[in-house]
Amino acid sequence: MTARDRHRRMSTITDVAREAGVSVATVSRALRGLDRVSPTTRERVLKVATELDYVASPTATSLASGRNQVVGVVAPFLTRWFFATLVSAIEKTLRQHGHHVLLFDLEDDSFDRRLPLSQNMLWKRVDGVITLNLPMTEDELTLIDRLGLPLVAIGTPVPDRPNVRIDDALAMRVATEHLVSLGHERIAYVGAVPSNVAHIQTPQARLDAFHDVMREHGLAEHDQWILGSDWTADSAAADTHTLLASADRPTAIAAASDEMAIGAMAAARAQGLRIPQDLSVVGIDDHALSNVLGLTTVRQDVAAQGREAAEILLRSLGVDDVADGTATEVVVPTELVVRRSTAAPHRPLPAD
Amino acid sequence: MTARDRHRRMSTITDVAREAGVSVATVSRALRGLDRVSPTTRERVLKVATELDYVASPTATSLASGRNQVVGVVAPFLTRWFFATLVSAIEKTLRQHGHHVLLFDLEDDSFDRRLPLSQNMLWKRVDGVITLNLPMTEDELTLIDRLGLPLVAIGTPVPDRPNVRIDDALAMRVATEHLVSLGHERIAYVGAVPSNVAHIQTPQARLDAFHDVMREHGLAEHDQWILGSDWTADSAAADTHTLLASADRPTAIAAASDEMAIGAMAAARAQGLRIPQDLSVVGIDDHALSNVLGLTTVRQDVAAQGREAAEILLRSLGVDDVADGTATEVVVPTELVVRRSTAAPHRPLPAD
DNA sequence: CTGAAAGCGCTTACAG
């Protein structure tokens, strides 16, 4: 028997029971801190467990108790800042309470399609699930229901389930009002998504808010100033390029996300326009690069949303060391952060 | 019994055995496609299993077989582009082969510290692990070894384990040579990390390569032109700001990552410098925003590295539908992508 | 406060 072989065998509950001179049932109780165990017994068991490097097999525990201590986190993409930030915050919060994250990235080949959630992914694997901006299909809702899994939705709500999000309409309203208050009247929008793209709903609320603000101020809208986009910087840049090539162009752009705003700024600069003198740009998010790029934006605290959702889920799992709370709908506040990408529109006055 | 209750109970192997009129052993064999099952029996079992929506309980399977079909993916951060891209690619590759990812983000409060990998995270939870740019401690290596887990390292190698990475020295060499070939002689570097930050090793190889190229071309280096940084755009911008405020400043900056390069560009622009006329900047990565920002960079295919690592791990787990291969050291190629952030240095000639 | 025993739902030799 080599040293490596010897090390291979991890100790089981039976080992510590034998070594401590008690039954496995007692070991189980002692280690889990249940009542009905005498202090001396508990102490002895704890000591032996430590000596033997004992850690309960999660798979055996799971079979017997039905709990895995893992929660499924489901995202439509992972490579974008918003989602990665969310996952990171969720993972940390869960881990602090002894839980782990099983990650599902549902991105498919085409941006307007996604993979479905299946029984294989969840059944007896996770104790609950957190969805990230993910409208669920009927089938998926039925599945989650049948599996009896608690669920918390971040962003796009899921019917009858706790939800954590920002007020999308308000965020875009603040962004647009900022532009208007600066004196802009010719404002374009980037981030309209075709309504057949069912798995992204946030866009609609933001676009609607933009329309509302424009209407309220009696500002004219131009169809060709409402730019679609797949919500990437690249596509926003391409769309903006076309927009700005026209003689009749806007003095400002409201983008539904910072990544798109960054694309729009870059496209403008590449065409020789100065920001903010020739074009103002505002976004929503406060992306990791927005500060450095001087982008004016409506900041949302993404990590806080991840933490909130994780805590709500932990509570519904009955985890006891989680901060109290009963909230089932939390709307995280946003705030306008004015930087260097917005200013009053340049007016070709005589004195200019 | 309400509809919901009825749906709650998922069927077990016993249910399909009864329904199909065979033993559970036969069901197990039939469903896993083992030999020694008659075609008719197999067919019947399959049919019944489908009707009952049967999916084997992964936790029971795991207890009995020792396999979980899940691999642990361990990252020092998750919110940065490089890591999120890696995780996304790994997850997709694993899922195609019926495996899932349990995610661990080891980021701690301070950027030069990280959480340790523990027995709790891995023991009986994962069949293998993939590390992302993560030097392992002695204790962690011992743990992985004792647990008998296969491991594949992406980026920073782990002793005696398969490794997937780019050639860091070559990448920085190409970036620096590009600047030199353009005629730059005054070149600064961003991305030196204090050597006590043990969990980030890539930086050293890149910095060494930069020094080598400078020396080979007989170019002078200035201590104050080697900028530290925590590898974020913000810190790179702050450092660059100081650097450029000096009268004696470089004509080009080689950054060890695109995020830092973006920070450097932004800082320069904020000080009224034009890119590339007044300052050239080159990075390494080809970050999602680099194209739109016109950043010249040495591209690495991050997703490919994730896929390669996942496949190597799957092979070592004996998963049979993975493409053949025996590679244990794969170095993914990089390529220079010239965009708008680099040009020959501006020389104040008479004719200028 | 503690133990014996059943049970969680599979897989795996072992027989036949």
Next chain:
DNA sequence: CTGAAAGCGCTTACAG
């Protein structure tokens, strides 16, 4: 080709 039975390592009533 198929079944009976042991075993994976816990948790949980049930007794005492």
